[in-house]
Amino acid sequence: MERWAERAATVRVIGTGVMGRGIAQLAAAGGLTVELADARMDAVAAAVEYVHGMFDRLAAKGRMDAAEAAAAKERLRPVGDPMTPFQDCDLVIEAVREDLAVKRELFARLEKVVPGHTLLVTNTSSLSVTAIAAELDDPSRVAGLHFFNPVPLMRLVEVVPGARTAGWVPGALTDLVRRLGHEPVLAPDTPGFLVNHAGRGLVTEALQILAEGVAEPWDVDRIARDVLGLKMGPFELMDLTGLDVSHPVLESIWEGFYGEPRLRPSEITRARMTAGLLGRKAGRGFYEYVDGVKQEPAEPSAPSAEPRPVWVAAEDETRERLHALLSSAGVAVERTDGPSDEAVIMVSLYQYAAGEYAVDNDLPAERAVGVDPFGDFFTRLTMAVHPGLDPAFGRSAWAALAATERPVTVVRDAPAPVAQRLAASIVNVGCGIAERRLASPADIDTAVRLGLGYPRGPLEWGDRIGPDLLVGVLRDLQDVTGDPRYRPSRWLVERAAAGLPLTETGTGPADLL
Numbered sequence: 312m313e314r315w316a317e318r319a320a321t322v323r324v325i326g327t328g329v330m331g332r333g334i335a336q337l338a339a340a341g342g343l344t345v346e347l348a349d350a351r352m353d354a355v356a357a358a359v360e361y362v363h364g365m366f367d368r369l370a371a372k373g374r375m376d377a378a379e380a381a382a383a384k385e386r387l388r389p390v391g392d393p394m395t396p397f398q399d400c401d402l403v404i405e406a407v408r409e410d411l412a413v414k415r416e417l418f419a420r421l422e423k424v425v426p427g428h429t430l431l432v433t434n435t436s437s438l439s440v441t442a443i444a445a446e447l448d449d450p451s452r453v454a455g456l457h458f459f460n461p462v463p464l465m466r467l468v469e470v471v472p473g474a475r476t477a478g479w480v481p482g483a484l485t486d487l488v489r490r491l492g493h494e495p496v497l498a499p500d501t502p503g504f505l506v507n508h509a510g511r512g513l514v515t516e517a518l519q520i521l522a523e524g525v526a527e528p529w530d531v532d533r534i535a536r537d538v539l540g541l542k543m544g545p546f547e548l549m550d551l552t553g554l555d556v557s558h559p560v561l562e563s564i565w566e567g568f569y570g571e572p573r574l575r576p577s578e579i580t581r582a583r584m585t586a587g588l589l590g591r592k593a594g595r596g597f598y599e600y601v602d603g604v605k606q607e608p609a610e611p612s613a614p615s616a617e618p619r620p621v622w623v624a625a626e627d628e629t630r631e632r633l634h635a636l637l638s639s640a641g642v643a644v645e646r647t648d649g650p651s652d653e654a655v656i657m658v659s660l661y662q663y664a665a666g667e668y669a670v671d672n673d674l675p676a677e678r679a680v681g682v683d684p685f686g687d688f689f690t691r692l693t694m695a696v697h698p699g700l701d702p703a704f705g706r707s708a709w710a711a712l713a714a715t716e717r718p719v720t721v722v723r724d725a726p727a728p729v730a731q732r733l734a735a736s737i738v739n740v741g742c743g744i745a746e747r748r749l750a751s752p753a754d755i756d757t758a759v760r761l762g763l764g765y766p767r768g769p770l771e772w773g774d775r776i777g778p779d780l781l782v783g784v785l786r787d788l789q790d791v792t793g794d795p796r797y798r799p800s801r802w803l804v805e806r807a808a809a810g811l812p813l814t815e816t817g818t819g820p821a822d823l824l
Contacts, residue, residue: 315401315479315483315486315487316483316484316485316486316487316489316490317486317490318401319343319401319402319487320343320344320399320401321343321344321345321346321398321399321400321401321402322338322343322344322345322346322400322401322402322403322404323345323346323347323348323390323393323397323400323402323403323404324338324345324346324347324348324404324406325348325349325393325403325404325405325406325407325417326348326349326405326406326407326434327347327349327351327354327355327357327358328406328408329460329461330406330434330458330460330462331347331349331358331406332358332361332362333458333460333461333462333463334404334406334434334458334462335347335358335362335387336362336365336366336462336463337458337462337463337491337492337493338491339362339366339383339384339386339387340366340375340379340383340463340491340492341490341491341492342386342490343386343491344386344388345386345387345388346388346389346390346395346400347359347387347388347389347390348390348391348392348393348395349391349393350392350393352389352391355389355390355391356389359387359389362384362387363384363387365463366380366383366384367380393417393420393421394420394421394424396424397424397425397426397429399426400425400426400429401428401429401430402429402430402432402487403421403425403429403430403431403432404432404433404434404456405417405418405421405431405432405433405434406434409435409436409437409438411438411442411443414433414435414438414443415442415443415445415446418431418433418443418444418447418453419446419447422447422448422449429452430452430453430454430480430483430484431444431452431453431454432453432454432455432456432484433453433454433455433456434455434456434457434458435455435457436457436504436507437502437503437507437560437563439473439500440453440454440455440471440472440473440476440500441473441474441475441500443473444473444475444476450473450475450476451475451476451477451480452476452477452480453473453476454470454471454472454473454476454480454481454484455469455470455471455472455473455498455500455504456468456469456470456471456484456488457469457471457498457504457506459506459762465761465762466492466493466494466761467493467494467496467506467757467758467761467762468488468493468494468495468496469495469496469498469504469505469506469758469762470484470485470488470495470496470497470498471498471499471500471504472497472500473500474500481497485497494757494761496750496754496757496758497750497751497754498749498750498754498758499749499750501567501568501749502563502564502566502567502568503560503563503564503567505744505749505750505754505755505758505762506758506759506762506763507560507564508564508574508740508744508749509737509740509741509744509755509758509759509762509763509769510759510762510763511561511564511573511574511740512573512736512737512738512739512740512741512769513535513541513545513733513736513737514545514548514549514557514561515561515573515574515575515576515577515736515796516732516733516736516737517531517535517544517545517546517733518545518576518577518579518580519577519732519796520725520729520732520733521546521577521579522577522578522579523723523725524723525722525723525725525729526720526722526723526729527608528544528546528597528598529544529546529597529598529607529608530720530722530729531544531545531546531729531733532544532545532546532547533610533691533718533720534691534693534720534729534730534733535730535733537686537690537691537718538683538685538686538690538691538693538730539686539730539733539734539766540766541764541765541766542764543764545733546596546597546598547597547598547605549580549590549596549597550590550591550596550597550598550600550605551590551591552590553589553590553591553592553593553596554580554583554584554588554589554590554596555584555589557580558576558580558581558584561574561576561577561580562576562581571743572794572795572796572798573736573739573740573743573796573798574740575796583596583597591603591605610718610720611721612713613706613709613710613712613713613719614706614709614710615706615710616703616706616707616709616710617703617706617707618642618643618707618710618711619643619653619654619655619704619707619711620642620643620644620645620651620653620654620655621637621642621643621644621645621654621655621656621657621708621711622644622645622647622649622650622651622654622655622656622657623644623656623657623659624656624657624658624659624660624668624672624674625657625658625659625660625684626660626684629659629660629684630659632684632687632688633657633659633682633684633688634646636688636715637711637712637714637715639715640711640714640715640716641714642711642714649674650674650675650678654678655678655680655704655707655708655711656669656674656675656678656679656680657679657680657681657682657708658679658680658681658682659681659682659683659684660684661684661685661727661731661780661783661784662726662727662731662780662783662784662786662787662788663681663726663727663787664681664695664697664724664725664726664727664791665679665680665681665695665697665724666679666697666698666699666700666724667726676697676699676700677699677700677701677704678700678701678704679697679700680694680695680696680697680700680704680705680708681693681694681695681696681697681724681728682694682695682712683695683728683729683730683731685728685730685731685734686730688715688717690717690718691717691718691719691720692712692715692717692718692719692720693719693720693721693722693728693729693730694708694709694712694719694720694721694722695721695722695723695724695725695728696721696722696723696724697723697724698724709721726787726788726791726792727784727787727788731784732784732788734772734776734781735781735784735785735788735797737765737769737772738769738770738772738773738776738781738803738813739781739785739797739799739800739803740769741755741756741759741768741769741770741773742769742770742773742800742802742803742813743800743802745770745800745802745813745816746800746801746802751816752770752813752814752815752816753814755768755769755770756768756769756770756771756814770812770813770814771813771814773803773813774812774813774814778803778806778807778813779807781799781803781807782799782803782804782807785797785798785799785803786799805817
């Protein structure tokens with residue numbers, strides 16, 4: 312079926328909800344004739360009116376030429392009944408509700424009436440493409456195109472072949488997606504496909520941090536935004552999506568991979584979902600909402616404290632950076648081999664708990680706090696407090712950090728700081744996907760950047776942070792907690808040992824043939 316994507320001219324979109332309307336708009340704008348179908352003709356009419364209105368708005372704002380908008384409107388044709396006789400239809404995209412039985416029944420009916428050359432595509436976001444096509448006489452022409460909402464703005468599309476999809480189909484659909492101006496990635500027909508699977512790294516670790524009492528939801532979100540550079544923190548994201556959506560996805564992906572510890576969900580979201588604390592839609596989730604506006608607690612100010620000198624335990628470059636930051640804020644810094652009897656001790660190391668480091672190195676733990684070096688202290692400082700800390704020295708440390716005029720988040724001491732744990736989990740889950748050959752490194756990174764809005768994909772992000780460092784963080788967490796969720800991926804471990812980028816597949820058996 313060479314050049315199918317270039318020749319394709321007509322698509323029938325079945326379903327007139329938010330996704331169906333978005334797909335219809337994208338396809339019509341991309342030059343395809345779009346037959347819009349639904350069991351209810353009034354829904355079709357409303358969808359056509361909506362899409363016409365979107366084209367009119369784009370033309371009014373200068374984002375679309377008026378003639379192009381008029382032509383796109385002409386290409387949108389209401390047909391009503393999904394089984395209306397097919398003429399030269401090249402592609403059918405269903406966008407009906409997420410119900411396996413409903414989709415199976417629709418595809419069974421379609422198979423009996425569509426021409427033999429027509430591809431049948433599901434826009435499912437969570438159901439197995441293989442399962443949807445399993446009862447068809449010819450499942451070879453069925454595949455998934457997972458668009459993201461809002462379709463015209465979210466450029467990513469996951470192309471998902473089923474187990475019996477013909478080999479030429481994924482490439483043809485990939486070319487079609489590019490023709491429409493969007494970015495395709497080849498995703499596996501496994502739980503969560505690619506984007507939702509990769510997204511478990513952030514959310515599951517954030518919930519683990521909350522379960523351990525290390526930080527409050529807003530603390531984690533602030534660190535995720537300011538230190539990691541994410542647009543939204545994990546708890547904001549869950550509130551926006553709604554726990555009635557996000558928790559079942561957490562459970563289904565974990566169960567689909569037979570209890571893989573890295574993907575383990577949390578009892579926290581199950582309980583909150585049961586209680587109706589769904590997020591923004593319910594007026595209350597991890598945050599309170601007033602008229603749909605998130606009510607985020609104010610950041611606490613540093614308490615009054617006796618000024619004390621600061622002695623820093625860190626690698627040379629990190630120590631000098633923190634010394635310079637504190638000195639410029641007027642804080643007395645000790646540059647001696649060991650702290651004086653009056654000094655606050657700031658432990659600024661990767662993969663270490665401050666209290667543990669102080670004890671292991673014969674330093675007075677009652678004067679030691681942790682300061683996370685991740686992010687080079689540019690935007691937000693994170694201070695970790697262990698149970699043996701003298702509160703007076705803790706207050707002095709907080710005041711010293713606050714003098715830098717950077718926001719300070721105070722959390723409980725743990726085997727690794729919050730930002731390090733979140734970043735390591737994001738990268739490790741991405742590496743796990745690559746290790747299982749579920750997707751190429753390039754597609755993993757593209758999917759995460761475009762589908763989740765992260766500043767970098769997990770593999771390129773891991774290269775930037777340093778694979779060796781991440782292996783150390785994960786192994787220390789695994790040793791201290793005994794939790795297999797922190798088991799480093801072989802993809803990560805092998806490339807760290809060999810000095811290879813995480814974005815490269817390296818040499819495999821096939822390369823020797």
